Amino acid sequence: MIVNVRRGEAAILERLGRFQAVLREGRHYYVPLVDKVRARVDLKKRTVAFHPQRVETADHGVLTVAAKVTFQVSDPKSAVYQVGNYSYGVEQLTATAVRAALDRMSLEEAVMSGDPLESEVLGVLQEAAGRWGIRTTRVELRMTPVHPGENNDNTE
Numbered sequence: 001m002i003v004n005v006r007r008g009e010a011a012i013l014e015r016l017g018r019f020q021a022v023l024r025e026g027r028h029y030y031v032p033l034v035d036k037v038r039a040r041v042d043l044k045k046r047t048v049a050f051h052p053q054r055v056e057t058a059d060h061g062v063l064t065v066a067a068k069v070t071f072q073v074s075d076p077k078s079a080v081y082q083v084g085n086y087s088y089g090v091e092q093l094t095a096t097a098v099r100a101a102l103d104r105m106s107l108e109e110a111v112m113s114g115d116p117l118e119s120e121v122l123g124v125l126q127e128a129a130g131r132w133g134i135r136t137t138r139v140e141l142r143m144t145p146v147h148p149g150e151n152n153d154n155t156e
Helices: 076-081 086-102 107-113 115-130
Strands: 002-005 009-015 018-023 026-029 035-042 046-056 062-073 134-146
Touching (some): 002 009, 009 076, 018 076, 035 076, 046 134, 062 086, 062 115, 086 115, 107 115, 107 134, 115 134
Antiparallel strands (some): 009 018, 009 035, 062 134
């Protein structure tokens, strides 16, 4: 059988249920019933916006934080075998890193911090998602304070 792998894509080939090879752009031959294409992985850089979440600061202030993360799969084998859904994994890592960082700041510090906070979250993502074969290049955070008694729930 023949498998065509498009530009900007990779395919994971398994032989008898075990990893065999990463197939890059081009035409590849494989043996049916013995070999199987387990997954196709998009290698293009992409930016994903995550749903806004409410986060509490160290001084019990509340912020609504929306995040945009730019990442790219650099190791298709790790992206398939190290994590079930790498896009969801990046979203969860981002939320965890933002919460951990804001938990150490006051509301005023958080609103003013901007770039240092984004750099800290980017560093956490580069380290953790790097093990999954994901290269994170940019993090953008939009933070909006939620005033007491206001039901500003933007978590659509």
